[in-house]
Amino acid sequence: MINKGSSRRGTRRRHAIAPAGPKDRDDYSPTESDEAPIKLDPSTNGINKAIARIESPLLMEVAPLSRRAKNTELTWGQKPAHHDYRWLWMTIGATFVLLFGSIALVNYQSNSEAAESVKRRGGIEVVVEEMESRSPLFAFEKDPYEVRLQCINIFHKFTAARTASEVRYLIRDQPDTDALLAKHWKPWPSPPQLDYADLLDSNYDDAQGRGFLWLKGKNLDGSPFLAFFVATENSFLLDWEATMALGETRLSHLVRDPASEPMALRVILSSSNFYLPTLPESEYESYQIYCPKDDTIVWGYVKRDTLDHKRINELLQKNALLLDEVTEVRITLRLLKTSDTSPQNRFFITEMLHKDWVMP
Secondary structure, X not given: OOOOOOOHHHHHHHHHHOOOOHHHOOOOXXXXXXXXXXXXXXXXXXXXXXXXXXXXXXXXXXXXXXXXXXXXXXXXXXXXXXXXXXXXXXXXXXXXXXXXXXHHHHHHHHHHHHHOOEEEEOOEEEEOOOHHHHOOOXXXXXXXXXXXXXXXXXXXXXXXXXXXXXXXXXXXXXXXXXXXXXXXXOOOOOOEOOOOHHHOEEEEEEEOOEEEEEEEEEEOOOOEEEEEEEXXXXXXXXXXXXXXXXXXXXXXXXXXXXXXXXXXXXXXXXXXXXXXXXXXXOOEEEEEEEEOOEEEEEEXXXXXXXXXXXXXXXXXXXXXXXXXXXXXXXXXXXXXXXXXXXXXXXXXXXEXXXXXXXXX
16 A cells, blocks of 8 residues: 555665665675664663673683783793703813812823932933932921021020030031130120011022021010021031121121231121222222121222122122112121221221021
């Protein structure tokens, strides 16, 4: 039946103007949103609507987590991954083993060579001796602490003696020892302070093949002492003549009564700039000379570029490039009075016998 007021043409025109609905399109595909809505119980009011909305299949669908977030959530609360450092520690250990093994091998080879006493050269057996045993300092270097204790004990007995006979077995025997003891022996003036290591100084040296040890300190009265010890086959002895700085005469005696022949003295020598017109610097070198057992001071002169001049300057380390110059040295030398026109305390150094006060 056709409605009133409408014609077939009008009907077609209205249908053409009206927008096409979703079901009228060719690409229409029904989805869940087109399904009929869930009917709610009128008695539950708005609460059921919220529940229905939350439980909607569309809202309950959760987007998949990213791989990074998923992994983070899965490892939450667990221990961190364990890294294997086994190869690193094995490399470090192998390095230390090689290092210490090389050091041990070198030490072993050195000890083996030192212990080897016999070598064959062209069919001849050669006995190899240690060079240190032939050194004049070997007796002092093999056990310095024990040697020092023995020398301190000897000096303690020496200074406690009241007669020359008590010290005869403690001192070094030399050609003039008995005569010098009879002339110069006196009891030690004050006990030396030997019980405190920080008050004692010691060292060892050699003079032309003779090794010796010196011990320096102070007595209870404050006066200084300097003692010398030499090694024997089985023990040590006090070099009494060196300890007392004895010579063929005393420096004060030589000034008052000059000898006609050079005299040997144990003195302390240092550089000097004191020259005379008769002893010019261009030809001579000047040195100041004194002795601790004597208050006298003299000046000694030696010809430049002579053997004695070179040896003295070597002791003072003059003209050395890498060493500091020594202010003074202990030395044993021969002195002879200069000509009569020079002052009384001017002497020629005719011979440097050896360094320090211990005779070879």
